[in-house]
Amino acid sequence: MQFLSQTASDGVIESLFTVDGVPGVLWSPDAGGDPAPLVLMGHGGGLHKNAPGLVARAAYLVTAFGFHAAAIDAPGHGDRTRSASDAAWVETMQSARRAGEPLGPIVSAFNASIAERAVPEWRATLDALHALPEIDADRPVGYSGMTLATEIGFRLAAAEPRIGAAALGAAYASEALMEVARRVSASVQFLLPWDDPEIDRESGLALFDAIGTEAIGTEAIGTGAIGTGAIDSVEKSLHAFPGPHERVPSYEAHDSAGFLARHLRPPVRSRGLPASARGVRTRLTCGRSST
Amino acid sequence: MQFLSQTASDGVIESLFTVDGVPGVLWSPDAGGDPAPLVLMGHGGGLHKNAPGLVARAAYLVTAFGFHAAAIDAPGHGDRTRSASDAAWVETMQSARRAGEPLGPIVSAFNASIAERAVPEWRATLDALHALPEIDADRPVGYSGMTLATEIGFRLAAAEPRIGAAALGAAYASEALMEVARRVSASVQFLLPWDDPEIDRESGLALFDAIGTEAIGTEAIGTGAIGTGAIDSVEKSLHAFPGPHERVPSYEAHDSAGFLARHLRPPVRSRGLPASARGVRTRLTCGRSST
Numbered sequence: 001m002q003f004l005s006q007t008a009s010d011g012v013i014e015s016l017f018t019v020d021g022v023p024g025v026l027w028s029p030d031a032g033g034d035p036a037p038l039v040l041m042g043h044g045g046g047l048h049k050n051a052p053g054l055v056a057r058a059a060y061l062v063t064a065f066g067f068h069a070a071a072i073d074a075p076g077h078g079d080r081t082r083s084a085s086d087a088a089w090v091e092t093m094q095s096a097r098r099a100g101e102p103l104g105p106i107v108s109a110f111n112a113s114i115a116e117r118a119v120p121e122w123r124a125t126l127d128a129l130h131a132l133p134e135i136d137a138d139r140p141v142g143y144s145g146m147t148l149a150t151e152i153g154f155r156l157a158a159a160e161p162r163i164g165a166a167a168l169g170a171a172y173a174s175e176a177l178m179e180v181a182r183r184v185s186a187s188v189q190f191l192l193p194w195d196d197p198e199i200d201r202e203s204g205l206a207l208f209d210a211i212g213t214e215a216i217g218t219e220a221i222g223t224g225a226i227g228t229g230a231i232d233s234v235e236k237s238l239h240a241f242p243g244p245h246e247r248v249p250s251y252e253a254h255d256s257a258g259f260l261a262r263h264l265r266p267p268v269r270s271r272g273l274p275a276s277a278r279g280v281r282t283r284l285t286c287g288r289s290s291t
Numbered sequence: 292m293q294f295l296s297q298t299a300s301d302g303v304i305e306s307l308f309t310v311d312g313v314p315g316v317l318w319s320p321d322a323g324g325d326p327a328p329l330v331l332m333g334h335g336g337g338l339h340k341n342a343p344g345l346v347a348r349a350a351y352l353v354t355a356f357g358f359h360a361a362a363i364d365a366p367g368h369g370d371r372t373r374s375a376s377d378a379a380w381v382e383t384m385q386s387a388r389r390a391g392e393p394l395g396p397i398v399s400a401f402n403a404s405i406a407e408r409a410v411p412e413w414r415a416t417l418d419a420l421h422a423l424p425e426i427d428a429d430r431p432v433g434y435s436g437m438t439l440a441t442e443i444g445f446r447l448a449a450a451e452p453r454i455g456a457a458a459l460g461a462a463y464a465s466e467a468l469m470e471v472a473r474r475v476s477a478s479v480q481f482l483l484p485w486d487d488p489e490i491d492r493e494s495g496l497a498l499f500d501a502i503g504t505e506a507i508g509t510e511a512i513g514t515g516a517i518g519t520g521a522i523d524s525v526e527k528s529l530h531a532f533p534g535p536h537e538r539v540p541s542y543e544a545h546d547s548a549g550f551l552a553r554h555l556r557p558p559v560r561s562r563g564l565p566a567s568a569r570g571v572r573t574r575l576t577c578g579r580s581s582t
Contacts, residue, residue, distance in 0.1 A: 194500075205496075236533050237530055237543065238531035240499065240528065241529075249526065251528065251550070259542070
């Protein structure tokens, strides 16, 4: 792992690095403190590790929760050169878009090819990041990203037991991706853009349905009581929002961060069960009346 | 409004009351303080205002957010007598269940009848609660509940502009309820039990699709930036979870409380935009290297 530069602004330290030649970026709290959990941030197809939406979500995880967040450029993206074979994929995709043909299957096959190459890169990056003293390698790791990052994220979560929670979404339900999704045992929050011209609703519903069906049983979906500090053993939730996948409402980004936080943070002690769960009651007054 | 009794336990003051003969309960923070927003809690069919799950969610809203929460018994439920006509509905429902007939349409028609009667009772209760000095009548009011409470909640939200956010779910998409859902302009988080034997997925998806389509446009769904403290103007989100409607995972209850909180609380000032949104950067060091 080579660190290239480090800058700080608004409570976030940004460190650029490479691992085996793959360029990456690490965002960390500038306050220091105890080792903190890590979230891996995947970028969408055609984007890169410093895409504005990704950086905003990473900065929120750092400043609101004290986490570390990291991104790498996917093969052929960002600071990496695109292979002739990948360039041919892109041309096929653009032709289909011009011809008004369904894009899902073509994009999905291209993204699957990138994802197969990206998974070992992410695992090497995770090894390197977990060797840093400021990152808590004993806590589960989070993963967050849509479209291309979801093709990568399902495969990474299926292969990598350190991934404990993944916020994914907006991917085409190819048979290959469905097969991978069934083998995921991490908690998943799955975002479905309700009005996306290129990814149909049925794809999103089918992918959500498949998640974890081979790896976990429905009975493993936790039912801890609200307010007791209990973390559900496994979480599987579909969040559908109006609009296309490029326009994730801030409330969904907010909920995704909260989802990652409750799985990555150490369990907290109960701040007090609700009265009804304890059966302890104290009569105070009787007979207040108004109106 | 008549107050009958008041007890306190674990940070929650519980006050039993009646409004025009309808029995209700108000849960409030025992710490006092400034006037705080109110959440109306609807109970499911066959349940009552002090059902354990409802009380646990109310206690969480009070202790975690400092809100007030209130519930009333629906017509024919809890401490209220059941009319001969309602008893006949229940008998029809039970016969259908024994015969293995589809329950959705029968339950929905019965719940619609109860909901028509419950809406004016909720509005009178809201008037009385808003007259109490500890409740902030200037903030939007929340509503939370599933099944019967959703039949009531859509109608209450469509009729009552004071409802700003409603956490609903698990209801049959009758034509009557679809028509009401289209007229709702409040923010809605809609829970869909993914494996419910009595409420099919398609009903949940159709109801979610209908929400607000006559009252608001997709462009009104907010896109405030994460971490800026901005509250989206209108929120519309579907949350699907594994299992039946009786077994809402605690993470969904947690997210519903967070949804209500972000719409009921006064807007907060930004705690700092992400670095990338401000363009302010400070170079610190360069060239850290490890491994």
